[in-house]
Amino acid sequence: MLSIKNLHASIGDKEILKGINLEVKAGEIHAIMGPNGAGKSTLSAIIAGNENYEVTEGEIFLDNEDISELAPEERAHKGVFLSFQYPVEIPGVSVTNFMRTAINETRKANGQEEMPANEMLKVIREKSELLEIDRKFLSRSLNEGFSGGEKKRNEIFQMAMLEPKLAILDETDSGLDIDALRIVANGVNKLKSDKNAIVVITHYQRLLDYIVPDFVHVLYNGKIVKSGGKELAHELEEKGYDWIKQEQEA
Amino acid sequence: MDLKEKLISSFMAFEERVDVHTELxxxxxxxxxxxETKGFPxxxxEAWKYTSLNAILKNDFTVFPKQENAVQYSDVKKYFLHEVDTYKVVFIDGVFSSHLSATTHEGIDVCLLSSALTKPKYKTVIDAYFNQVVNKEETLTSLNTAFANEGAYINIPKGKVADKPIEIMYLSTGNEAAMLVQPRNLIVVGENAQVQIIERHQSLNENAVxxxxxxxxxxxxRAFVDVxxxxxDNEAANLVDNTYVSQQEESSVAVNTFxxxxxxxxxxxxxxxxxxHIVSYLNGITIIGDKQHVDHYTLVHHATPNCESHQDYKGIFNDKSTGVFNGKIFVEKxxxxxxxxxKSNNILxxxxxxxxxxxxxxxxxxxxKCSHGxxxxxxxxxxxxxxxQRGIPVKEAKALLMYAFSNAVIESIKIPELKQRITKIIANKLGVKMGFDL
Structure with missing residues (x-):
């Protein structure tokens, strides 16, 4: 589904990604771990099409189509979803209205009719129950005054609404207490199918107890330096990232 | 003959036309x-440093309409808040239009300044209030006072609440190539009384106004007033709006300018x-483009203890448009x-x-406690x-952000239908159609 080939990227003069290769197939969960500053968030932003970064070399394929030149909304229309580490507040636009706009723009781009209002309400009700979101919450301004946990839950709610092919969860566990973490992880697991794929980006192993990855990759200094199964996450938790750093510098 | 000379020389003719008593x-x-001494600014x-009237004053303005012009309601309905019932005081080229208006004298007075200025029963109110809060040194205000004759007269007596909003509408037909109009409104809201007023100036074609x-x-x-x-207006229209608000204790007045x-x-x-214990609100949303120019020049004069004033102006400027915000707060000893x-927040x-x-x-x-930002x-x-990232195209995303930016001021609109109307105008202005009422 997602195929990244020799991806190099920089911001200004600073090279951040130095040749990333990654293959993610439908039905898989991949975790990308790594110390601060390794380039984890940069990688997720670039897959989603953030124009602040310049891709200097390499390609990104989604279902065999090169998406490297597409605008962020075009990638979204093709099924790429990024759960933000810091979701943005938009006063005056309710969660419901924001979702309605996002869904109908996506449908329009894919040549579909707008979703009828009653169906929209039904889907919103279903998905908000999945994430244990209070109905009142949906009429509030998007992310405005939300707690850290509410913001993250709202991100996964949006993911549930948009049903992406490829979901990238960037530090979704940061700012979550254990109860919120469980709700969010439970939501993600219920959305998981053999037709979609999830890339979890995290510094800590904690989230991976709940969203269990098929593959774990370690990103360090702009490169994937180690890949393995879920046991690699535990090893990292035990030994810390210094172990990786020492190995790399040796 | 330039406009200043034209105005001065037409003053006698003007006074002959209207029924004037000595005091007026x-x-x-x-x-x-x-x-005459000061001329146009x-x-x-300093007060006009960023706004020039020069180019505008070069028009050969007609200072009185040559004929009475009629307008069909169906042609101008869209400019009214027609979704709700309102009182209406409507003027066409400065002349009162009785068929477009819906005035009242039942409990409250919503009528014409020209009759209030001349009829004996209004004399006590006129004597007490007319021309009392204006800055008599300000030249354009003086120009208006010299020719003050027509406009809205609203008097909400003690304890009365206006049962519906009042619309004051100034329409310009554009039948004159260029026209100067000088409306004069007097609004008196008594103790414990309340009123909501909507004011609009609209020209109906592209001739300069x-x-x-x-x-x-x-x-x-304790009066409550929302304006x-x-x-x-269209892009040949020019407006100098001089509004003076006088507040007594515990009153609350909000002026929202869109x-x-x-x-x-x-x-x-x-x-x-x-x-x-007076509260004053001055809110504004400015969204302009092309070569449009909007200048907000505000003054809040705090002369008494324990009062509040809140100014919140949002501006979005595109193309070669220019905006000015000059906000003066004066706090006496x-x-x-x-x-x-x-607050004045702006996006270029x-x-x-x-x-x-x-x-x-x-x-x-x-x-x-004073703050400005x-x-x-x-x-x-x-x-x-x-x-x-959520699939919203960049144009719509920008519109949503601009809407969000103006939201605090939109939220202060207390008439739901007007709020909807303003958001619609904003959506039009931003050139988007959202899946919901922006």
Whole structure:
């Protein structure tokens, strides 16, 4: 589904990604771990099409189509979803209205009719129950005054609404207490199918107890330096990232 | 003959046309004299540093309409808040239109200034209020006073609540190549009385119009007054709006100014406090493009203790448009425990758009809370990326962000239908159609 080939990227003069290769197939969960500053968030932003970064070399394929030149909304229309580490507040636009706009723009781009209002309400009700979101919450301004946990839950709610092919969860566990973490992880697991794929980006192993990855990759200094199964996450938790750093510098 | 000379020489003819008694004549003559001495303001004056009337004044303005022009309601319905029942005071080229208006004398007076100025039963009110809160040194106000004759007269007596909003509408037909109109409104809101007023100036074709309007608002003890000014005129229209607000103790007055249209718009908005525990709100949303120019020149004069004023102006400027925000807060020595806040937030969408923001605080009391903040920026890139990531195209994403930026002021609109109308105008202005009412 997602195929990244020799991806190099920089911001200004600073090279951040130095040749990333990654293959993610439908039905898989991949975790990308790594110390601060390794380039984890940069990688997720670039897959989603953030124009602040310049891709200097390499390609990104989604279902065999090169998406490297597409605008962020075009990638979204093709099924790429990024759960933000810091979701943005938009006063005056309710969660419901924001979702309605996002869904109908996506449908329009894919040549579909707008979703009828009653169906929209039904889907919103279903998905908000999945994430244990209070109905009142949906009429509030998007992310405005939300707690850290509410913001993250709202991100996964949006993911549930948009049903992406490829979901990238960037530090979704940061700012979550254990109860919120469980709700969010439970939501993600219920959305998981053999037709979609999830890339979890995290510094800590904690989230991976709940969203269990098929593959774990370690990103360090702009490169994937180690890949393995879920046991690699535990090893990292035990030994810390210094172990990786020492190995790399040796 | 330039416009100033034309006006001065037409003064006698004007006074002959209207039914004038001595007091009004004296007042008008003094005002004309002030205008004659000072003339039109120029950029040399500090208060007009960023706004020039020069090009506008070159038009050969007709100062009185040559004929009465009729307008069909169906042609202008869209400019009214027709979704709700309202009182209406409507003028066409400065002349009262009885068939478009819906006035009343039942419990409250919503009618014409021309009759209030001449009929004996209004004399006590006119004597007490007319021309009482204006700045008599201000030249354009003086010009208006000299020719003051027609406009809205609203009197909400003690304890009365106006049962529906009042719309004051000035239509220009454009039948004259260029026309100067000088409306004069007097609004008196008695003790414990309440009213909501919507004011709009609208020209119906592309001929140049210069409106020099003066509005006096008197809010008595515990009165509540909400004023909404809708400035969405076409691009040959120029407006100088001089509004003076006089507040007594515990009164609350809000003036919300929505500036989306016109060629040149200057809002001189002045608040004066005459009692304790007064609250004043000055809100504005400005969204302009092309070569449009909007200048907000505000003054809040805190003269008494324990009062509040809140100014919140949002501006979005595209193309070569220019904006000015000059906000003056004056706190006298007696005005202890004043809370005076001022915000002017601006977004420039183009390299060629300009905003001049200038807060002016003169504080002579030592126990006050005053703050001012001017920001000038661009749209938040991260927020745009966030919305695009959810599939919202960049144009719509920008519109949503601009809407969000103006939201605090939109939320202060207390008439739901008007709020919807304003959001629709904003959506049109931003060139988007969202899946919901923006």
């Amino acid at each position: 004549h004296d007042l008008r003559t003094a005002a004309l004299k002030n205008f 120029t950029k040399k004056e 210069l409106t020099n309007s003066v509005t006096e608002i008197f809010a008595q003890k 909404y000014k809708i400035q969405n 500036s989306f249209g016109g060629n040149m718009t200057r809002n001189n908005l002045n608040f004066y406090h005459f009692g304790e 007696e005005a202890q425990k004043t809370n005076a806040f001022q 969408l183009s390299d060629k758009a300009t905003i001049n923001a200038k807060p002016q605080l003169e504080i002579f009391a030592d126990d006050v 001017c920001t000038i920026g661009q749209l938040d890139e991260t927020a745009l990326f966030y919305m695009q």
